[in-house]
Amino acid sequence: xxxxxxxxxxxxxxxxxxxxxxxxxxxxxxxxxxxxxxxxxxxxxxxxxxxxxxxxxxxxxxxxxxxxxxxxxxxxxxxxxxxxxxxxxxxxxxxxxxxxxxxxxxxxxxxxxxxxxxxxxxxxxxxxxxxxxxxxxxxxxxxxxxxxxxxxxxxxxxxxxxxxxxxxxxxxxxxxxxxxxxxxxxxxxxxxxxxx
Amino acid sequence: xxxxxxxxxxxxxxxxxxxxxxxxxxxxxxxxxxxxxxxxxxxxxxxxxxxxxxxxxxxxxxxxxxxxxxxxxxxxxxxxxxxxxxxxxxxxxxxxxxxxxxxxxxxxxxxxxxxxxxxxxxxxxxxxxxxxxxxxxxxxxxxxxxxxxxxxxxxxxxxxxxxxxxxxxxxxxxxxxxxxxxxxxxxxxxxxxxxx
DNA sequence: TTTAAGTTTGACAAAAATGTTAAACAAAAG
DNA sequence: CTTTTGTTTAACATTTTTGTCAAACTTAAA
Numbered sequence: 001x002x003x004x005x006x007x008x009x010x011x012x013x014x015x016x017x018x019x020x021x022x023x024x025x026x027x028x029x030x031x032x033x034x035x036x037x038x039x040x041x042x043x044x045x046x047x048x049x050x051x052x053x054x055x056x057x058x059x060x061x062x063x064x065x066x067x068x069x070x071x072x073x074x075x076x077x078x079x080x081x082x083x084x085x086x087x088x089x090x091x092x093x094x095x096x097x098x099x100x101x102x103x104x105x106x107x108x109x110x111x112x113x114x115x116x117x118x119x120x121x122x123x124x125x126x127x128x129x130x131x132x133x134x135x136x137x138x139x140x141x142x143x144x145x146x147x148x149x150x151x152x153x154x155x156x157x158x159x160x161x162x163x164x165x166x167x168x169x170x171x172x173x174x175x176x177x178x179x180x181x182x183x184x185x186x187x188x189x190x191x192x193x194x195x196x
Numbered sequence: 197x198x199x200x201x202x203x204x205x206x207x208x209x210x211x212x213x214x215x216x217x218x219x220x221x222x223x224x225x226x227x228x229x230x231x232x233x234x235x236x237x238x239x240x241x242x243x244x245x246x247x248x249x250x251x252x253x254x255x256x257x258x259x260x261x262x263x264x265x266x267x268x269x270x271x272x273x274x275x276x277x278x279x280x281x282x283x284x285x286x287x288x289x290x291x292x293x294x295x296x297x298x299x300x301x302x303x304x305x306x307x308x309x310x311x312x313x314x315x316x317x318x319x320x321x322x323x324x325x326x327x328x329x330x331x332x333x334x335x336x337x338x339x340x341x342x343x344x345x346x347x348x349x350x351x352x353x354x355x356x357x358x359x360x361x362x363x364x365x366x367x368x369x370x371x372x373x374x375x376x377x378x379x380x381x382x383x384x385x386x387x388x389x390x391x392x
Numbered sequence: 393t394t395t396a397a398g399t400t401t402g403a404c405a406a407a408a409a410t411g412t413t414a415a416a417c418a419a420a421a422g
Numbered sequence: 423c424t425t426t427t428g429t430t431t432a433a434c435a436t437t438t439t440t441g442t443c444a445a446a447c448t449t450a451a452a
Contacts, residue, residue: 004398004399005398006448024302024303024306026222026223026303027222027303029439029440030439030440031438031440040400040401040402041440042400042401042402042441042442042443043399044440045440045441045442046399046400050441051440051441102362103358105362106220106358106359106361106362107220107222109361109362110219110220110222110361111221111223115365116365119362119365119366121366122368125367125368142388142391144384145377147367147377148377148384151352151355151356151363151381152352154355155351155352155354155356156347156348156351158351159351159354159355159358160351162299162302162358163350165302165306165311166301166313167347169311169315170317170321171321171343184341184344185344185347188340188341188344192348200418200419200420200429202428202429204429225410226410227408227409227410235430236431236432237409238411238412238430238431241412242429242430246411247409247411
């Protein structure tokens with residue numbers, strides 16, 4: 001069997017993910033990945049065959065991680081409001097850790113002209129849109145195209161973390177200040193979505 | 197004098213910007229840029245000395261373009277509400293044309309570990325924050341940390357265009373559908389910011 | 393303690409991307 | 423028309439990045 005398992009394979013992949021998703025180093029070379037992981041570059045080829053293969057794995061992992069997060073929240077049997085509160089908390093925690101994960105997915109899609117994906121899940125999304133529509137009828141949230149509701153939600157959660165380096169400069173804030181602002185933000189987004 | 201001007205220099209830079217800002221091809225090589233522009237790759241070196249120099253110019257242009265847009269809107273003497281309506285219209289039109297411009301700035305910053313920038317403009321931003329605070333006192337917009345107000349605004353405008361490839365898949369929409377959704381969105385963002 | 397298997401390393405090879413140069417070319421000035 | 427100057431091209435050189443391979447190493451099983 002494939003015994004031994006020194007953890008090197010995982011180490012390399014995790015280091016790559018950290019460079020891509022956390023540090024936003026979307027141009028990182030195999031050398032940079034290996035150096036950051038503290039291993040010989042050849043091991044990238046030993047474990048992943050090629051740079052492209054590593055990228056493919058990371059790309060698919062990123063998609064899966066994103067879907068798993070959403071599924072866990074969406075498929076829960078909480079009430080809508082609780083569900084949203086939970087979503088904001090879980091998603092933003094991950095976004096604070098890996099602000100550039102979606103970005104990595106998108107730039108890889110653009111790089112390879114990928115125009116479709118397993119991410120679709122038409123039924124699930126439609127179910128979600130319907131649930132949102134029902135809440136609008138009930139009057140818990142403002143009436144609008146339910147797609148805009150989702151887009152607003154994810155925009156408000158994700159974008160400020162993508163643009164963190166810029167925002168820190170613009171608002172003259174240090175890392176700690178900005179983290180506080182993002183924590184405070186969870187509540188704010190919830191209140192924006194459920195007005196009054 | 198430096199006469200002649202065949203427009204090649206501009207052509208190359210514009211092509212690069214289009215690849216980076218519009219198509220999100222953040223990894224584009226000089227060869228790809230030259231091919232897309234339909235010119236010999238050597239001309240990139242002839243006009244810009246090096247790849248890095250071209251990137252630098254594009255990077256600084258991107259910053260300037262962004263600042264100019266904001267200045268034009270912010271420095272106008274419109275009433276606050278009109279100003280915001282105008283900002284949404286102008287910014288989203290540009291975001292529809294160049295969805296990845298801010299992204300390019302950010303990834304370049306991450307790539308070179310840049311942690312400050314001419315973009316700061318502390319006085320101007322503080323003025324804006326104060327203006328927003330005053331509007332909150334007046335009751336035209338919901339009370340919150342004014343920074344969140346700005347972050348919300350730009351998130352709702354910019355993010356859906358960055359994630360367009362993903363959203364089209366998730367919502368099962370074609371390009372035209374999505375453009376309509378974004379047009380419709382201008383009004384929605386305005387109404388979200390100025391509730392009721 | 394040998395043996396066998398996976399793991400790690402360094403030297404080398406190949407490929408990709410960038411940079412340089414001299415010569416060909418084209419258009420305006422003399 | 424020819425000279426001058428800026429522009430474009432192709433061939434070549436360099437650098438950077440990626441990939442391969444055999445030998446050294448390490449650990450678990452025989």
